[in-house]
């Protein structure tokens with residue numbers, strides 16, 4: 011008689027061990043503002059972000075999720091966003107598919123890009139564990155960050171090199187992550 015093991019979902023990341031899960035070690039927790047900003051964000055992205063905070067070396071909060079059309083128009087006018095096709099706008103399913111994170115260094119807000127790369131490392135790990143495809147705003151060319159084998163800072167440098175080789179200015183949005 012043949013025995014059948016439970017069917018496994020096909021993984022986006024076949025080369026990765028799906029059962030190697032990091033212990034939640036960071037001790038970081040989302041505050042009130044972060045929880046408020048996550049309302050309207052796709053549950054898959056909330057799950058990945060929540061998992062990332064558990065394993066992140068850097069503390070972070072959520073500063074933006076769902077945006078209205080008016081808010082997006084304003085950000086484009088200010089040059090803080092480049093597109094009216096932003097994934098922060100309600101997508102077909104009604105959810106925002108994008109989220110903006112803010113890094114804290116010893117409780118203080120920091121814009122140091124290496125801190126955002128560290129957050130991206132945690133987001134990548136969470137994406138692999140949960141089999142989610144997402145992109146980072148400092149490496150737009152990589153549609154699925156879980157496929158990248160190295161540190162996320164290297165992926166960002168690769169993006170910058172590609173843009174420069176094309177004679178184009180890199181658009182680095184370190185806080186931004188989106189489902190793809």
Ligand SMILES: [Zn+2]
Nearest residue numbers: 108109110186
């Ligand atoms: Zn964003």
